[in-house]
Amino acid sequence: MSFSSDVKEELAKQVSKSRHCQLAELAGIIELSGRINEKTKGLELDTENLLLLNKYATLMKRAFGTDTTKALDEQDTGKILAALKITAQPVNRQTADGLLLMQTCCKRAFIRGAFMAAGSISDPNKAYHFEIVCHTKEQAKQLQELLCGFDTDAKIVERKGHYVVYIKEGAHIVDSLNIMEAYVSLMKLENVRILKEMRNSVNRKVNCETANISKTVNAAVKQIEDIRLIQKMRGLDDLPAQLREMALLRLEYPDAPLKELGGYLDPPMGKSGVNHRLRKLSAIAEELR
Structure with missing residues (x-):
């Protein structure tokens, strides 16, 4: 029925x-x-x-x-x-x-x-x-x-x-x-x-995680492209020490999120500091373009 x-x-x-x-x-x-x-x-x-x-x-x-x-x-x-x-x-x-x-x-x-x-x-x-x-x-x-x-x-x-x-x-x-x-x-x-709300909640979380992963991957790909461009046109040795260290780390760990990258630095650095340095590298790449 x-x-x-x-x-x-x-x-x-x-x-x-x-x-x-x-x-x-x-x-x-x-x-x-x-x-x-x-x-x-x-x-x-x-x-x-x-x-x-x-x-x-x-x-x-x-x-x-x-x-x-x-x-x-x-x-x-x-x-x-x-x-x-x-x-x-x-x-x-x-x-x-x-x-x-x-x-x-x-x-x-x-x-x-x-x-x-x-x-x-x-x-x-x-x-x-x-x-x-x-x-x-x-x-x-x-x-x-x-x-x-x-x-x-x-x-x-x-x-x-x-x-x-x-x-x-x-x-x-x-x-x-x-x-x-x-x-x-x-x-x-x-x-x-209740079951429908639980499924919807799980789907929202999965979609959110997927979107965040996609955003992280796209950002990392762009960062690596910028660093390769600098390496080709200017050379990494010409960069300030802090930016050179960050560029080499990103090339070594292409899939690592920003927080993880910061942990490889000496001394370690937070997510915002890593993001700031990568933005500087991107700005240099844009000037070279």
Whole structure:
């Protein structure tokens, strides 16, 4: 199964004990995936997703004592929609009444229901992307406000006539899983994030070391070219003693870094002093050119 399916499977087992949270989660499901059957006038879900259907059935049983294996009639549907404060049609284009979202736990439940109905998360090994597809801009804005209320960076984009609430930052997707109480999936995502960060850190260090080695090698090649030019056109014996000593050392140790070269001098010299002398040699070479 995909990571998104794993998250939903975990959420399907997460059922709030409080009726007010059950109502909030049902509102999130119905407002994104519910519909009224034209023939029976009964409430049903517009989905074939078994996880969602099972979660919906569990919540309806807990909150209303309703058996969703039987078609709901118009009267029962009216009572349920009234409890959920859904008063207009179509039911899947409504926003949740603020009275359903008064408590933090109810906000979590509503987001969980919305995600179960119309959400997805990409495989974190490939990319970080969390989204919930809404029918209306008002639905998307409400979800965005709820998610941002938990300090996530949720944004909205319009896509093919729908409004998508999405999160791209890995840490904020972890937060969204925490909001929905998908703790097992949260730990899996965190493990992936840690491994990816470790790999990125190693790659950065390797690239940095490679760049430094390349820089050192290129500098040494240039220094040797300058010294060979001086040797050919002027002779090293004509140089001041300190520069002559440095030139001979560089020719003898063409791959040595500056700090190592300084250790061969008598008395030893630091990296900056060695660099200063080599710069003087380069200046002489430039004059000869």
